[in-house]
Amino acid sequence: MTATEYDRAPRVAVRDYASPLAEKLNALWETKPGVIGWLSSVDHKEIGLRYIVTSFIFLIVGGIEALIFRLQITQPNETLLTPEQYNELFTMHGATMILWYAFPILTGFSVFLQPLVIGTRDMAMPRLNAFTYWLFLFSGIYLYVGFAIGEAPNDGWFNYVPYASRPFNPGLNIDFYALSNILLGISTTLGSLNFVVTLLHMRAPGMSINRLPILSWGTLTISVGNLFAMPSVTLAFFLLWMDRQFATHFYRPPTGQPLLWQHLFWMWGHPWVYVIVLPAISMVSEALPILCRRPLVGYTAVALATVLTMVLGFGVWLHHMFATGLPGLALSFFSAVSILIVIPSAVSAFAWLGTIWTGRPVFNTAFLFFAGFIVVFVIGGVSGFMTGSVPVDWQLTDTYFVVAHIHYVLIGWNLFPVMGASYFWFPKMFGKLLDERLGRWNFWFMFVGFNVGFFPMHISGLLGMPRRIYTFPEGMGLDTINLITTIGSYVFAVGFLLFIINVVLSLRHGQDAGPNPWDAATLEWTTPSPPPPYNFVVLPTLATRTPLWETRLRESPYHSDLGKGFPLDHGKEALATTTLDAQPEAILRMPEDSLMPLLLALALTALFAGLIVKLWWLVIASLVVGLIFQLIWLWPRAKLAERRP
């Protein structure tokens, strides 16, 4: 984007999606047909859907890995997998789910929805948006190339040294993991930067910071959080790669410290837990009230709770290290914060319960997923609260209790909201409703399967079953409980399969959704379904947080203006507004579709391919080509007002 002086008299037009103005905007913003057009697209909706589809593919792959290694520990002394195969599968499962599914799926929803909910036409930096998607995709492929050639990461997703160091792990397994994480880290950091700028500077006029949709608070919060968290893990992996390939001593005694890895990893790792749940939780806070036919109870507190959870999340990393022998007083500081973080979490939970209690819930599939989420949110929260206590954690650490907790958090707090959000926003994305009957089967299979599969892990953990073992002997009282766990996980997988079937059938035969099938209150529902390439034919002006419910809520003496506004049709244009009060500030010239994001991502991936095999000519060539692509990308153009014509 490029900010330009506002140098023309403002023209105001009426909202009409069938007008010549709409046709003109369509011609300006639409992606060109054909393969080149598809590869060049910078449309946030197109990129958002790509993120969502790719993330779901990673979810399926990671899920299949889990289904395979669950068979290995269904009964004692099973020999389906070797210990090495088991290690690779559970590492790939963890890495895929946490890094290549859980965050990118939320990024996908955010990339698709955020410009729509804040009333603008695209992300602030559309080409960067495309670049981050391609880099995410290539980093995942990079990781799975290692898997395909038998060099998959095998040290758990947490990748502790010294086992991850070269003397104990001489293959390329860990190098694939380290370099793919650095590649993904670049994508995540740049994507977060894009969200921060978009949400702070491209909101519709009148959408002051206190009117920001709760959905946007989740994305804004974790995007800022990522900017602080990502450098830590990127550095951690870079230093590890240096230790492994160039014999540096960052993690190697006597001059290095193995524990440094855990510090750097968890300084990122625990905030990351919130990064991959807060936007999902915000999706619940956004959609649940609509299905309860009332505004969210305690918007101010819930928005603040989102921010505070992220901030406090930076002060709890040591609770992953309670058993490493650090001094008790030091542990107590982090224990206190780990327990106090339940305060903002509880605020959200009570707000949801209050919203349901005082509303008139519509018991559809989306609502079921959100209600189911609240149940597992509480269970996962309570087990987290328990492990926040040092003495309790010393008993539970490295047992299946912690495996149960992490799955209640990551599936419960991420996948259940994502499923509900899919049912809720699918009509906006594709113009079709998902089938409700199949949806209920989908929900009950997943909810029952999840709890049958993962709740017993608490018990096996309390019985003393250690995590990260590839088998267990008989006669320890763990046989039945592991069988139940495996059965539950397969029922859960069937539930997800029903979702895929539902998507395929509904895309073909689904009922037309219309622009606002849920009678919702926010701006995305003022556009046709699916939205046109330019999103809004005229830019709305807001007076309240719920512009479509103003009449019935009588929330304010002022009124939003959705029927007329700026068309901004002198090219691909969008509006910049002020940070706090969203007062109009400048007109932005938005870039055209471009192949440069894809080409630069390819060059960067080639560079990382060269690094892993130490093919230095490829590294240098990729670097030079990448710089050329950057120059082409950033070359000042008159059309974008970057230089005088």
Added chain:
Amino acid sequence: MADEASLRRAGHPAPHRNRVSIGWLLAALFAPPIGWSLHLIANYALASHSCYPGSVPKSPTSPAGLWALLIAIDVVSLAISLAAIVFAYRAWQASIREMAQHESPMVETGEGRTRFLAVWALLIGSLFFLTVASDSAALWILKTCS
């Protein structure tokens, strides 16, 4: 520059913005978490270093002075949060009627950007005061190198 008529109909989101200094309000929002972060890092680093490599003090003379230093850090951090709470309360009082009240008591509108930020500052200051105080409690309960 905007569609003036639409903006007039929508009203300004912060009509009481001139009653509260935005600079001080932002300071009240950000100072408590920054104070808490510095307190946590300093306390952790000092407590760990003095007891390194575990429960055996590195230097036999450090724990007594260390305890006083940790308490001093906590007091400074608590004072920051307290100052933020006092300022935020005043800002909240100055902007409490920033936007018209809703007709239904069930709807929490949070309207008025100045009031919204003042309420946030009040809650943020309170939470971080509680968090630092909880950390401080450990200093009175546990031995420095326990």
